[in-house]
Amino acid sequence: MNIERTLLASALLLAFHPAVRAADDQQTINEGKIQQVVVTASPLRNGEGDQILTPAKVLAGDELRDKVGNSLGETLQNELGVSASAFGAGASRPIIRGMEGSRVKMLENGMATSDVSGLSNDHAVASEGAVARQIEILRGPAALLYGSGAIGGLVNVVNERIPTALEPKPTGQIETRYSTVDDGKNVSGTLDGAVGKLGLHLDGNMRNTDDYQIPDLRVMNDPTSRMNRLPNSDTRERNVGVGGSYIDDWGYAGLSASHLTNFYGIPTNAGSHIDQRQNRYDFDSVVKNPLASLESARVKAGYTDYHHAELDDGVPATLFSNKSFESRIELTHKPLTSLGLHGTFGIQTENTHFSALSAQGGPDTVPVTHSTTQAAFLVEEWKQGPLRWNAGLRYENVDRKPVSNRERTFDLGSGSIGALWPFTPGYSFGATLSYAQRAPGTEELYSGGPHDATLTFDVGDPDLHKETSRNLELSLQKTSGLLRWRVNAYRNNVNNFIYGHVTDAMFDEDGNPGGDFRQRLFQQAKAHIQGAEAEMTWNQIGMGWNGRVFADTSHGYLDDAGNLPLQPADRVGASIGYRQPHWRTGLEWTHARGQERLAAFETTPTPAYNLVDANLSYTQKFDSMDLTYFLTAKNLLNEDVRLSTSLLKDIAPLPGRNITFGVRAKF
Structure with missing residues (x-):
């Protein structure tokens, strides 16, 4: 579109204009107020702007509070x-650069969430953003240090349930909010304190929402489907977490426990619900300078007991279960003066028991499968003249052993190297090259039954090969001054890319021909994903x-098989805001182009849309407490928004105009 080309061209001209650069040089006051945000999922815990192999975004503070949603x-x-993925209000998973599911790894405090959200879009992520301190998005090859499933990147929710520092006095916040589009009520809070050398943490969240309002039609282009609310888009979530750690000059060691219940609707024609429950237990310890050559030694372990039931008219149809134990050891060595190397090496293990069993005596969707993973990784950073280099290696062995099929074992290797060149003060150019492999998931190998929430009869292939991905990324950025910008371009070639091909064959719940379930076959082909992003x-x-x-734009396609399914639309947007010590306000516009790049089995393109959001807040001091009154508005134009990345785009639009207001007390 002409408006997109004009906007980007104007932005680039503005970035290099001498007057703007002069204004940047004069900004010493604001620059002094900028605090570096640490990316906790980075092995070397670098700042957000210091990543070489991991273009990073960190949502924290007011920005996170403005954007936090039901998922x-x-x-x-x-x-x-x-x-x-937008599978209703209760289940919406991030898709990074057109990659979804198990290719985007979900972490909580640097450990896998160990839910089953990567298996299907109707499964919610078992981590809560309402109590998060920050949410980190890592794209690129260094994310592979957390597993072969992170080819597309990772999202790390940081809630710091295990304290790492002693608070001199109790601190925390409590927030309550109400949303008009779904009669939503949400209360969340966190509390941190210390008793001697013992740090303590408590957090909790409670959310209730009704079916949300939609602008007009439920079914795209069907005038007979006009309605006010989207059926089965209600949610009810409860989450509580507690933790403690012993903290001293040598480091810390601590434990945490959390419990999550989440009951939400699936807005398909079948009208099912999902009842999700998870108990999670974590251990984390860091010892500073354990040896003369080591900067720190970190040991982490976590056990997760996850279950959810897919309910058909209130009766369980399929029971999903995932019990997982994960351990991780990271050793960060001190800089080697002779070579200038500074890095982290370690090992990671995972042991899981997963199943998706019929609750009504029919075929099991996925049989009971025991999977084990052992991995070793290394990441190093060094300087060579003006260049900053970063390289990473990972070896991983994955074994999948089902009770009713043959065992498969995969040896996986991943490697990456990148460099950042600050060719002039405040400007840098970066390039990364990576090679990564991913083992087929349990459901991709062994599925053989109905999936009620998606109305598909899934058929796995135990002969699937491992995926192999080769990625090249280039970046150009301005990193200092009031005006900052970056441009990224990438291409990813994947051999043996695994995807679910939906055929025209129909089956009933027992696998007999005829019925309401469309057959979904897991197949492989060579895939290509390429795109670009620009931000100022x-x-x-x-x-x-x-x-x-x-x-941003992203395009994925298969050799001799057309486009990848559920491809994101090209987008362009702008925002403007104003801040004072007590007042803050902003207005944001996003335009998405119509998406007509459809997979062979997709039939409906998504139309273009415009989203306009706004926020307003006022903060006042009340004794030692900051009291913030806030108002946010989403989809102010009340547009009928259909996401091309949603399996339900034909029958489930996003919510209409939504006004959220609330109050937050921080002490």
Whole structure:
């Protein structure tokens, strides 16, 4: 579109204009107020702007509070290169650069969430953004250090349930909000304190929402489907977490426990619900300078007991279960003066028991399968003249042993190397090259039954090969001054890409021909994903006026088999805001082009849309407490928005105009 080309051209001209660069040089006050945000999922815990192999985005503070939604997909869907699966209000998972499911790894405090959200879009992520301190998005090859499933990137929800520092006095916040589009009520809070050398943490969240309002039609292009609310889009979520750690000069060691219940609707014609429950237990310990050559030693372990039932008219149809134990050891060595190397090496193990069994005596969707993973990884960073280099290696062995099929074992290797060249003060150019492999998931190998929420009869292939991905990424960025910008371009070639091909064959719940379930076969082909992203920001942290413009595009296709399914639409957007010590306001516009790049089995293109959001907040001091009154508005134009990345795009539009207001007390 002409408007997109004009916007990007104007942004680039503005970035290099001498007057703007002079204004940047004069900004010492605001620059002094900028605090570096640490990316906790980075092995070397670098700042957000220091990543070489991992273009990173960190949502924290006011920005996170403005964007937090009922799901992680909703919270992150307007970030650069990120879209959402949008399977109703309760289940929306982030999609990064057109890659979804098991290719995008979900972490909580650097450990896998160990849910089953990567198996199907109707499964919610078992992690809550309402109590998060920050949410980190990592795209690129260094994310592979967390597993072969992170080919597309990772999302890390940081809630710091295991404290790493002693608070001199109790701190925390409590927030309550109400949303008009779904009569939503949400209360969340966190509390941190210390008793001697013991740090303590408590957090909780409670959310109830009714079926949300939609602008007009439920079914795209069907005037007879006009209605006010989307049936079966209700949610009810409860989450509580507690943790403690012993903290001393040598480091810390701590434990945490959490419990999650989540009951939400699936807005398909079948009208099913999902009843999700998870108990999680974590251990984390860091020892500083354990040896003369080591900067730190970290040991982490986590056990997760996850279950969910897919309910048909209130009766369980399929029972999903995943019990997982994960361990991780990271050793960070001190800089080697002779070579200038600074890095982290370690090992990771995972042991899971997964199943998706029929509750009514029919075929099991996925049989009971025991999977084990052992991995070793290494990441190093060094300087060579003006260049900063980063390289990573990972070896992984995955074994899948089902009770009713043959065992498969996969040896996986991943490697990456990248360099950042600051060719002039404040400007840098980066390039990364990576090679990664992914083992087929349990459901891709062994599925053989109905999936009620998606109305598909899934058929796996135990002969599937491992995926092999080769990725090249280039970036150009301005990293100092009030005006900052970045441009990324990437191409990813994947051999043996696994995808679910939906055929015209129909089956009943027992696998007999005829019925309501479309057959979905897991197949492989060579795939290519390529795209670009551009973003420019002005004064994103300081007082006064601020602004942002962005654009992103991604295109994935299969050799001799057409487009990849559920491809994101091309987007362009802009925002403007104003900050004072007590007042803050902003207005944001996002335009998505119509998406007509359909897979062979997709039939309906998605139309273009415009999203306009706004926010307003006021903060006042009340004794030692900051009291913030806030108002946010989403989809102010009340547009009928259909996401091309959603399996339900034909029958489930996004919510209409939504006004959320609330109050937050921080102490």
